[in-house]
Amino acid sequence: MSSTVLDLPRAGQPAPDPDEYIGALMRWHFDASTGSPFWLRRARSLGFDPIADVRTFADLRLFPNVVDEFRDVPVEDLIPRGLAGEDRVIAGVYESGGTTGAPKRFVMFDRWMEFALSWDEFHYADLGPANVLAVAPSGPHMFGEFAARRARRHEGVRFTVDLDPRWIKRLIERDGPGAADLYAEHVIDQAAHVLTTQAVGILITTPPLLERMARRDDLVELIRKNVRFICWSGAHMDADSREIFQAEVFPGIPLKGLYGSTTILGMSRERPGEAAGGLAVFDPPSPYIAFRVVDPDTGDDVNLGERGQVVMNHLTKYALIPNNLERDHALAAEPPPGWLGCAVADVGPVATFDDHAVIEGVY
Amino acid sequence: MGEPIQIDALGPAGPYRSRNRRPLTSLSGAQIGEISQVPSLYVHRTIAAMRAAPVVPGARRLDALDTAAELFLTAPLGGLGPDEYVRLVSTASGVPRAVVRQSVGWIADVLRAQRTTVELAMPRGAVGDWRDGRTREGAAVWARRGDLFAVHAAGNTPAVHGLWPEALALGYKVVVRPSAREPYTAFRLVEALRQAGFPPATLTLLPTDHDVADVIIAEADFAIVYGGQDVVDKYSAIPTVLTQGPGRSKILVTADVDWRDSIDIIAGSVSHLGGTACTCASAVLVEGDPEPLARALAERLGRIPSLPADHPDAILTVQPTASVVEVDQYLHKVAGDARPLLGGDTIVDELPSGGAVLRPAVHMVDSPRAAQLGVELPFPCVWVGPWRPADGVAPLRDSLVLTAMTTRTELIDALLDEPSIINLYLGDNPTTWLRPGIPHDGYLGEVLMRTKGMIRTAVESPAA
Structure with a gap:
């Protein structure tokens, strides 16, 4: 039943033909023997026949954005029935959101997670053994588990600190940014203790927390001395701050971003080099994750180089999460040849989302 | 450019x-x-x-x-x-x-x-x-x-x-x-x-x-x-x-003083720096009938020409027309029942060279407690109202500068004791009078500095 075109790629294997991939994906998720209870049920109210009508990447626009339904669907219903054996091993259930409204839950499969982790592996190729310090949310967020797996790949351990982004946002909404300061400094104090007493080679954190670390001369000195790689994710980093980090604060230490979301169960990786204007460009692992950037008013794709709102698609046999309008705005960037959708650059927040004011805070 | x-x-x-x-x-x-x-x-x-x-x-x-x-x-x-x-x-x-x-x-x-x-x-x-x-x-x-x-x-x-x-x-x-x-x-x-x-x-x-x-x-x-x-x-x-x-600077004219000799000082207090300074008078309170003063003030301010900002004789501020229209609409809203003597139709005067001049406005209110007296706008905009000794200091509160045209020393004492009057000028001095060394909102040193006690014996200054 399963088409091998949906299998995750092995080394040297050519990229699947996009239309063949989308066709196989629809058959997988909407065939009663392989699809998930959620999608088989949801297909009845779609108003179109996914197998007959969705044949190309562009056709995915037929799908409504269903992620809000992931707030209360039982996670068992999200598991495609066709998954078996190694494919069926679950790494965890992770949540997205929770800062604006109730959280949405997603099932992360082990094989997929290892692939997603490998997506930016080339950045770490020459690093060798290293411990990881993740100053980032763990709990229901996939960020922490990715950090743990990163450490394992470097024959190291993961140090971590507790961080609850939802509570920080509540504090900011209630008391303004000053209230979150105390919490953030508490987090940095804990990170400082790890950096002072342990050998940390890889630092994983968010831009606001990295900026706080940069304010403490002693931490900057420790990071410069020990850390060989800094990975940031989870919030926006503007081109000016990025340049200051690279040129002045942490010169010589690779500083690489990951742009992703639990709603795509993975990340896009920072392309080597940069676009004009000092911007990092992020490539998703097409065809498994594909981005579009659209005009928020019309929903139409913007031209490459133009700004719009990011639409994310997760398109694997492990999950189907199409046509999800994210809150971020970004520049649409030229993708590598043959990829679905586009790459993105200069990702940043919009002022409002879904009638909740979006507050960019520590996370 | x-x-x-x-x-x-x-x-x-x-x-x-x-x-x-x-x-x-x-x-x-x-x-x-x-x-x-x-x-x-x-x-x-x-x-x-x-x-x-x-x-x-x-x-x-x-x-x-x-x-x-x-x-x-x-x-x-x-x-x-x-x-x-x-x-x-x-x-x-x-x-x-x-x-x-x-x-x-x-x-x-x-x-x-x-x-x-x-x-x-x-x-x-x-x-x-x-x-x-x-x-x-x-x-x-x-x-x-x-x-x-x-x-x-x-x-x-x-x-x-x-x-x-x-x-x-x-x-x-x-x-x-x-x-x-x-x-x-x-x-x-x-x-x-x-x-x-x-x-x-x-x-x-x-x-x-x-x-x-x-x-x-x-x-x-x-x-x-x-x-x-x-x-x-x-x-x-x-x-x-x-x-x-907002400075909410004001002028008080009591009955013992003839304002006719001082009308240019009053008008200058309103229009100085195009009315954009916090020291510009936005309210004038008059003991007795305020109307003759208000009319004279409107006549003086109405004479100021509309000119491009880079004209050497320009006094009035120029802003993008849309902003000036917004200010005008706001003025109409807050003016309410105040009686316009100048600028009541519109303060917008569009220039061929781009933008619009904010023309002066003079309104009369019928009470020293009228809310309009506290409205300060970024152009020569003044509210003129009545004041009686029985009204006391209250209508004069919250003033960055108060020019009191009066000879009544007990009133002056009371005005000086009022904490929310920051600067008190007496007689023929515009609210916009400034002199280096005379505080504008206290000396900054009052906030930024403190005294520390010191006694010393052994330490000598190397340079001394």
Whole structure:
């Protein structure tokens, strides 16, 4: 039943033909023997026949954005029935959101997670053994588990600190940014203790927390001395701050971003080099994750180089999460040849989302 | 305009042009250049570098302020000669050229006066330097309460830059966040002070958006913030932030004085600097019938011509037409039942050269408690109402400047005792009267400095 075109790629294997991939994906998720209870049920109210009508990447626009339904669907219903054996091993259930409204839950499969982790592996190729310090949310967020797996790949351990982004946002909404300061400094104090007493080679954190670390001369000195790689994710980093980090604060230490979301169960990786204007460009692992950037008013794709709102698609046999309008705005960037959708650059927040004011805070 | 203008940040290590920049526009809306918008990371690093920098010794500070006054008046700075700078401010921000020149002169006077201003502000029991011989017998030494002073400037008139040089004179390091509408004066003044001898790490210019401006204010030891009532409300609870909001300056004329001799002073108080200063009178209270005074005032203000801001005779401010229309609509809303004598139809006077003049407005209210008397708008807009001795001080509260045209000494005593009247001028002095060395909102030194007791025996000054 399963088409091998949906299998995750092995080394040297050519990229699947996009239309063949989308066709196989629809058959997988909407065939009663392989699809998930959620999608088989949801297909009845779609108003179109996914197998007959969705044949190309562009056709995915037929799908409504269903992620809000992931707030209360039982996670068992999200598991495609066709998954078996190694494919069926679950790494965890992770949540997205929770800062604006109730959280949405997603099932992360082990094989997929290892692939997603490998997506930016080339950045770490020459690093060798290293411990990881993740100053980032763990709990229901996939960020922490990715950090743990990163450490394992470097024959190291993961140090971590507790961080609850939802509570920080509540504090900011209630008391303004000053209230979150105390919490953030508490987090940095804990990170400082790890950096002072342990050998940390890889630092994983968010831009606001990295900026706080940069304010403490002693931490900057420790990071410069020990850390060989800094990975940031989870919030926006503007081109000016990025340049200051690279040129002045942490010169010589690779500083690489990951742009992703639990709603795509993975990340896009920072392309080597940069676009004009000092911007990092992020490539998703097409065809498994594909981005579009659209005009928020019309929903139409913007031209490459133009700004719009990011639409994310997760398109694997492990999950189907199409046509999800994210809150971020970004520049649409030229993708590598043959990829679905586009790459993105200069990702940043919009002022409002879904009638909740979006507050960019520590996370 | 010629070359596009670039307003860079002036950081501790030199000019910094961020990638994130916002357009600078002229009154017609045309883009004439760009202003950098530095990120918070840059702010934090700048402030750390400033805190690490040594304080410039007192005598050198005062010399540098003198030199800066000359440079500010005469030198080409940031690629602009003094005349080009004046023209740019008037063309781009709509402040009349004459107002810019007047403000430039005022700022230069302030810079040169710091030598005496600092002396005047210091408590008489204190010495300015611990090396002074009086500390051998025991004395107060005047000492800084902090190290870093932030300025969140406004763009309505360059004269706003006349307050903060006092902080430099006192030995504070100063970070200026310029107005996005008129950053040119801040840029020029910081350049002049740097060329005059203030090292870059003691005086910086950080253009930012409003969120990052809050970071500057939060990180500084003290800040001065210009803005409307919203800004005052936002910061008034923070004791280290000095707010410069609506001045609500007023004039009181009692029956023992003939206002006819003083009508030009009253009109000048309203229209000085195009009505954009917080010292401009926005209310006149008259004992007896206020109408003749109101009519005379409307007649005087109505004579002021509408001219492009860069015209040498221009007095009134020019703004983009849409903004002026908004102000006019707001005026109609707040005027309510007030009786218009001037500007009641419209204050918008569109110019063929772009933008619109904000024409003066005179309204009459029938009570000294009328809410309109507290409404201050950024153009010559004045409310005239009645006052009786029985009304007392209450209608005169909350005034940055009160000019009391009266000979009644008991009333003067009461006005001086009223805490919310910040400056009290008597007789034929406009509310807009200013003199370097005379406080505008107290001396900055009252907030930025304190006395410390000192007695010494063994320590000798090497230089003494």
